[in-house]
Amino acid sequence: xxxxxxxxxxxxxxxxxxxxxxxxxxxxxxxxxxxxxxxxxxxxxxxxxxxxxxxxxxxxxxxxxxxxxxxxxxxxxxxxxxxxxxxxxxxxxxxxxxxxxxxxxxxxxxxxxxxxxxxxxxxxxxxxxxxxxxxxxxxxxxxxxxxxxxxxxxxxxxxxxxxxxxxxxxxxxxxxxxxxxxxxxxxxxxxxxxxxxxxxxxxxxxxxxxxxxxxxxxxxxxxxxxxxxxxxxxxxxxxxxxxxxxxxxxxxxxxxxxxxxxxxxxxxxxxxxxxxxxxxxxxxxxxxxxxxxxxxxxxxxxxxxxxxxxxxxxxxxxxxxxxxxxxxxxxxxxxxxxxxxxxxxxxxxxxxxxxxxxxxxxxxxxxxxxxxxxxxxxxxxxxxxxxxxxxxxxxxxxxxxxxxxxxxxxxxxxxxxxxxxxxxxxxxxxxxxxxxxxxxxxxxxxxxxxxxxxxxxxxxxx
Amino acid sequence: xxxxxxxxxxxxxxxxxxxxxxxxxxxxxxxxxxxxxxxxxxxxxxxxxxxxxxxxxxxxxxxxxxxxxxxxxxxxxxxxxxxxxxxxxxxxxxxxxxxxxxxxxxxxxxxxxxxxxxxxxxxxxxxxxxxxxxxxxxxxxxxxxxxxxxxxxxxxxxxxxxxxxxxxxxxxxxxxxxxxxxxxxxxxxxxxxxxxxxxxxxxxxxxxxxxxxxxxxxxxxxxxxxxxxxxxxxxxxxxxxxxxxxxxxxxxxxxxxxxxxxxxxxxxxxxxxxxxxxxxxxxxxxxxxxxxxxxxxxxxxxxxxxxxxxxxxxxxxxxxxxxxxxxxxxxxxxxxxxxxxxxxxxxxxxxxxxxxxxxxxxxxxxxxxxxxxxxxxxxxxxxxxxxxxxxxxxxxxxxxxxxxxxxxxxxxxxxxxxxxxxxxxxxxxxxxxxxxxxxxxxxxxxxxxxxxxxxxxxxxxx
Numbered sequence: 001x002x003x004x005x006x007x008x009x010x011x012x013x014x015x016x017x018x019x020x021x022x023x024x025x026x027x028x029x030x031x032x033x034x035x036x037x038x039x040x041x042x043x044x045x046x047x048x049x050x051x052x053x054x055x056x057x058x059x060x061x062x063x064x065x066x067x068x069x070x071x072x073x074x075x076x077x078x079x080x081x082x083x084x085x086x087x088x089x090x091x092x093x094x095x096x097x098x099x100x101x102x103x104x105x106x107x108x109x110x111x112x113x114x115x116x117x118x119x120x121x122x123x124x125x126x127x128x129x130x131x132x133x134x135x136x137x138x139x140x141x142x143x144x145x146x147x148x149x150x151x152x153x154x155x156x157x158x159x160x161x162x163x164x165x166x167x168x169x170x171x172x173x174x175x176x177x178x179x180x181x182x183x184x185x186x187x188x189x190x191x192x193x194x195x196x197x198x199x200x201x202x203x204x205x206x207x208x209x210x211x212x213x214x215x216x217x218x219x220x221x222x223x224x225x226x227x228x229x230x231x232x233x234x235x236x237x238x239x240x241x242x243x244x245x246x247x248x249x250x251x252x253x254x255x256x257x258x259x260x261x262x263x264x265x266x267x268x269x270x271x272x273x274x275x276x277x278x279x280x281x282x283x284x285x286x287x288x289x290x291x292x293x294x295x296x297x298x299x300x301x302x303x304x305x306x307x308x309x310x311x312x313x314x315x316x317x318x319x320x321x322x323x324x325x326x327x328x329x330x331x332x333x334x335x336x337x338x339x340x341x342x343x344x345x346x347x348x349x350x351x352x353x354x355x356x357x358x359x360x361x362x363x364x365x366x367x368x369x370x371x372x373x374x375x376x377x378x379x380x381x382x383x384x385x386x387x388x389x390x391x392x393x394x395x396x397x398x399x400x401x402x403x404x405x406x407x408x409x410x411x412x413x414x415x416x417x418x419x420x421x422x423x424x425x426x427x428x429x430x431x432x433x434x435x436x437x438x439x440x441x442x443x444x445x446x447x448x449x450x451x452x453x454x455x456x457x458x459x460x461x462x
Numbered sequence: 463x464x465x466x467x468x469x470x471x472x473x474x475x476x477x478x479x480x481x482x483x484x485x486x487x488x489x490x491x492x493x494x495x496x497x498x499x500x501x502x503x504x505x506x507x508x509x510x511x512x513x514x515x516x517x518x519x520x521x522x523x524x525x526x527x528x529x530x531x532x533x534x535x536x537x538x539x540x541x542x543x544x545x546x547x548x549x550x551x552x553x554x555x556x557x558x559x560x561x562x563x564x565x566x567x568x569x570x571x572x573x574x575x576x577x578x579x580x581x582x583x584x585x586x587x588x589x590x591x592x593x594x595x596x597x598x599x600x601x602x603x604x605x606x607x608x609x610x611x612x613x614x615x616x617x618x619x620x621x622x623x624x625x626x627x628x629x630x631x632x633x634x635x636x637x638x639x640x641x642x643x644x645x646x647x648x649x650x651x652x653x654x655x656x657x658x659x660x661x662x663x664x665x666x667x668x669x670x671x672x673x674x675x676x677x678x679x680x681x682x683x684x685x686x687x688x689x690x691x692x693x694x695x696x697x698x699x700x701x702x703x704x705x706x707x708x709x710x711x712x713x714x715x716x717x718x719x720x721x722x723x724x725x726x727x728x729x730x731x732x733x734x735x736x737x738x739x740x741x742x743x744x745x746x747x748x749x750x751x752x753x754x755x756x757x758x759x760x761x762x763x764x765x766x767x768x769x770x771x772x773x774x775x776x777x778x779x780x781x782x783x784x785x786x787x788x789x790x791x792x793x794x795x796x797x798x799x800x801x802x803x804x805x806x807x808x809x810x811x812x813x814x815x816x817x818x819x820x821x822x823x824x825x826x827x828x829x830x831x832x833x834x835x836x837x838x839x840x841x842x843x844x845x846x847x848x849x850x851x852x853x854x855x856x857x858x859x860x861x862x863x864x865x866x867x868x869x870x871x872x873x874x875x876x877x878x879x880x881x882x883x884x885x886x887x888x889x890x891x892x893x894x895x896x897x898x899x900x901x902x903x904x905x906x907x908x909x910x911x912x913x914x915x916x917x918x919x920x921x922x923x924x
Contacts, residue, residue: 014904046899047837061837297894308904309897316913320921327921330892337898346896375509375523409901410872414879417893421883430792431879432759434808435771436799437508439871442476442770451778459782459789 005031007322008093009112010083010258012036013045014308015289015315016114017065020075022319023110028074030323033106035081035095038139041067046308048143049167052150053174059140086111086262088282110284110322113259113272114315117290117306120251127224128248131231134224136248137167146171146247153244155179160234160243162221164191166338168249169204172213173341175247182213185234185241187220187250195336196347199366200384200402207343216241254291254304267293269304276328278318286322288314295331297420298349298397299358305332333398335416337409344405346412349398349419352388361391365452369445371405373437383408387415387428387449394424394457399449407439411446425453426461467493469784470555470570472545472720474498475507476770477751477777478576479527482537484781485572490536492785495568497543497557500601503529508770510605511629514612515636521602548573548724550744572746572784575721575734576777579752579768582713589686590710593693596686598710599629608633608709615706617641622696622705624683626653628800630711631666634675635803637709644675647696647703649682649712657798658809661828662846662864669805678703716753716766729755731766738790740780748784750776757793759882760811760859761820767794795860797878799871806867808874811860811881814850823853827914831907833867835899845870849877849890849911856886856919861911869901873908887915888923 007023009016012034024032034041040063047062056062070077084103085094092107119136121128128134135146150159159175161168164186172182184191190201191208205215219238224231224246233242254271265273265281271293272280278294280287289311293302310332320327335348355362366386372379383403389396399415401408418428429450435442469485471478474496486494496503502525509524518524532539546565547556554569581598583590590596597608612621621637623630626648634644646653652663653670667677681700686693686708695704716733727735727743733755734742740756742749751773755764772794782789797810817824828848834841845865851858861877863870880890891912897904 044835044837044899044904046897046904047835050838050899055839056837064836297892307897309895309906309909312904313891313909317921325921328888328892328923331894333894335894335896337896337901339898339900344898344901346898348894348896373506373509374526375506375518376512377517406868406901407872409896409898410869410875413872413876413893413895416895417876417879417885417890418883420893421880421885421889423879423883426790427883428879429775430759430790431875431882432793432795432797432810433771433875433878434797434799434810434871435508435769436801436806436808436871437506437512438801439799439806439868442506442508442774444771447771447775459779459787461790 006108007032007110007112008106008108009034009114011114011116012041012077013114013116013289013311014042015311016112017042017070018312018315019112019114019286019288019319019322020070021073022316023323024074026320026323026325031076032074033076034078035083036077036079037082037098038141039079040140041070041077043140046167048137048140049170049174051143052147052171053177055174059144062140083258086258088262088285091284110286112318112322113285113287113291114289115255115258115291117252118255119248120253121248124251125224127226128231130229131224131226132229133244134231134246134248149245150175150178150180156181157244158183158242159245159247160185160241162234162246162248163250165249166195166336168247169338169340171247171249172208176211176213183216183241183243184208184213185216185219185221185236187218189218191215191217192345195338196345196400196402197351197386200345200386200400203384203402204340204343204345207341211341252306256291259287259291267302267304269293271304273302276330277321278314278329279321286318288318294329297331297333305334307336333416333419335412337412342404343402344408345402346409347398347400348412348416349396350388351398351400355388355390355397360397362388362397363391363453363456364388365449367445367448367452369448370441371403371407372439373441376438381405383445385411385445385449387453389425389453391456394426394462396423396425396428414446424461425450425457429454468570469494469572469574470568471496471574471576473576473578474503474539475576475578475751475773476504477773478574479504479532480774480777481574481576481748481750481781481784482532483535484778485785486536488782488785488787494536495538496540497545498539498541499544499560500603501541502602503532503539505602508629510599510602511632511636513605514609514633515639517636521606524602545720548720550724550747553746572748574780574784575747575749575753576751577717577720577753579714580717581710582715583710586713587686589688590693592691593686593688594691595706596693596708596710611707612637612640612642618643619706620645620704621707621709622647622703624696624708624710625712627711628657628798630709631800631802633709633711634670638673638675645678645703645705646670646675647678647681647683647698649680651680653677653679654807657800658807658862658864659813659848662807662848662862665846665864666802666805666807669803673803714768718753721749721753729764729766731755733766735764738792739783740776740791741783748780750780756791759793759795767796769798795878795881797874799874804866805864806870807864808871809860809862810874810878811858812850813860813862817850817852817859822859824850824859825853825915825918826850827911829907829910829914831910832903833865833869834901835903838900843867845907847873847907847911849915851887851915853918856888856924858885858887858890876908886923887912887919891916
């Protein structure tokens with residue numbers, strides 16, 4: 001067993017608690033301490049919209065494991081502890097108890113930085129600090145605040161969502177469920193600009209509009225107009241938009257202050273650069289989750305992807321390496337998904353435009369297809385799917401899909417697993433997907449997509 | 463363009479019509495004739511249970527394309543034509559019109575044999591020929607006969623299903639839907655003996671029993687007792703089982719008479735051996751679908767897998783090669799799925815026992831997991847999943863899953879795509895599957911399965 005004693009994990013989110021649990025489990029002789037600034041550990045950030053919409057009743061339902069569970073695992077989990085200083089040469093840090101103001105010092109043999117991401121909302125619009133009706137998601141406390149405020153103002157009142165990312169749109173659905181009138185203001189000329197192509201985004205826009213949501217595109221929010229303690233409208237280049245409540249669903253960045261203090265190598269996004277073992281530029285400091293950059297599996301370039309499943313995996317890998325079992329996280333593809341009213345939206349890998357920008361000779365195949373056999377009830381439901389490949393090599397590069405079916409998500413996961421294995425269009429054709437008439441058509445849309453791409457590439461591998 | 467004229471396709475099922483359509487599309491100068499013994503072309507065999515259960519109204523709903531569509535495509539589709547003689551040296555065949563008795567001769571440049579599978583029921587139990595209440599599925603006419611008879615005898619009457627394969631169990635669900643009392647008699651000591659492991663099969667048995675279906679296992683049907691034109695009971699080693707109607711859901715084989723006549727190489731199952739181009743041992747004769755054996759992607763051995771999606775793919779590949787575009791079908795994994803009442807069952811690749819028999823040092827990981835985040839409604843639903851790998855190399859070998867969720871099917875498809883790419887347990891861990899709380903848990907059961915397997919193998923690739 002590797003000889004070492006103290007492991008300190010900063011941050012008790014998905015990455016931090018995965019790392020702490022894994023390290024302690026593999027090597028029970030480790031003393032594992034987790035320092036967390038908030039009152040929450042191991043909570044489901046992605047569940048917040050469903051808490052707001054009353055789908056989830058209590059905040060505790062969003063906690064994967066209660067603090068006692070970590071105590072049982074032998075992990076010293078401490079809340080309200082803000083780390084204020086890190087000295088990587090002497091391997092010591094200093095932290096303050098936010099409530100008591102008490103300071104402590106602690107030394108480590110291995111450190112894990114898992115400080116997550118933070119909102120840039122107050123940097124962009126400092127005036128919102130004065131308002132009590134402008135929200136953005138951070139910890140579970142903000143979920144509580146959003147839900148309470150939304151319920152307090154009541155049905156028919158106006159909510160403005162600034163931006164249109166995944167979590168923001170899931171909030172829209174849930175705020176609408178509470179009976180509020182939602183307007184989305186998006187700076188780019190489509191919603192979900194970072195996630196999907198414009199033609200597919202238009203289908204999401206139709207769905208939102210059909211559910212009574214207003215959308216204002218190509219319109220940045222310049223400032224908030226505050227009256228007393230309330231924001232009453234936002235200013236845009238084309239005029240003002242009024243609201244009773246405002247939610248900022250855009251602009252997060254790696255929470256990298258400590259990483260900077262520790263002089264770790266940092267990428268373009270501000271995320272800590274880590275290798276396959278999730279080790280930073282310091283050999284005794286690991287980092288995992290939303291505070292890091294890791295490699296994209298296709299482009300092999302560092303990228304920032306603050307997704308919960310990646311944070312969990314990276315935390316697990318960091319914990320394994322610290323606990324004495326060599327483990328690797330190879331990178332990610334940006335596979336992500338959204339449920340918005342009756343639609344599922346998902347993507348993985350590169351869009352055609354992204355692929356072209358990376359130097360690929362990108363081609364794509366788009367189709368609209370039934371999700372099951374035409375003669376089965378529900379067989380009339382259609383999904384749109386788009387698969388991107390490289391014309392020179394036939395290599396698959398990415399896919400996007402949208403439609404009223406969970407299978408949208410899973411078809412994208414099939415492509416994701418093929419992308420992970422560096423596969424081609426011919427591999428997709430030869431993927432032996434199952435067939436059952438209530439579950440998919442005999443020619444699954446994925447296989448049809450491979451056939452469409454083979455029209456350009458030829459049916460035999462190059 | 464390749465110079466040739468006559469293409470004859472024998473059999474108008476999935477494989478035959480895919481081949482004919484593809485060849486004609488790629489090379490419109492070809493004269494493509496399809497000779498079909500029945501009255502049906504391009505029909506959905508797998509939809510028959512749903513026709514029996516009134517989910518599908520008309521038989522024509524089970525037809526993918528009507529005969530006129532093939533006429534429009536320039537294909538000469540001829541019904542009621544039985545091929546009686548094949549001379550591969552002179553490249554000529556002889557066929558009879560079943561209705562008129564008229565004989566014709568026709569020569570080919572390329573021949574496609576797509577004669578499908580046939581039931582062995584009358585070989586096993588010749589006495590059933592006399593009975594008008596013993597059924598097995600062949601063409602759509604048999605679907606009509608089963609439905610009509612089931613409706614005629616009416617609710618509460620007893621149906622005996624002999625065997626418990628996929629289509630048989632789907633018939634059970636649909637016969638139960640019509641109000642009939644179903645008893646399954648299975649010769650092996652579990653249901654679905656060729657499809658899934660016993661522990662998972664027990665879950666299917668529980669589901670069937672909860673829906674009022676009787677199951678008699680480990681009990682072969684020795685003979686049918688016939689009274690006049692009706693079978694009244696079956697004889698088994700442990701006694702008689704009475705029924706008002708009998709359905710045989712077991713025992714099919716490649717319909718290989720013509721292949722034998724053509725002296726083509728034939729495998730152990732009786733299926734025609736084809737290469738990656740779907741070419742038989744004769745350079746001008748292709749074969750596709752249920753009448754063929756093709757290679758298993760893992761074991762590289764020839765295997766017989768009469769599945770519709772494979773038939774369509776093989777037909778497409780045969781048609782492409784005939785039409786002048788080189789195309790390959792690499793093989794299959796036996797990915798298959800069943801919907802039985804509220805459960806989905808799916809498998810791909812090898813079971814642990816099959817893998818051990820093939821010489822692998824097989825290990826497996828089994829788990830029961832939520833299908834979505836625990837805090838989302840429906841998050842309490844559990845699925846069982848089992849992933850098999852090779853201990854020496856970490857190579858994935860197969861997976862099985864069962865549960866009340868479509869995601870069972872898709873998770874198996876993710877494994878299937880990884881198997882197609884010859885992947886390892888570490889590749890599964892690193893597959894960047896998406897996460898959305900209404901669609902899966904943040905640690906997807908597939909990724910947890912990889913972690914369980916890595917406990918034995920180590921977390922870093924060997």
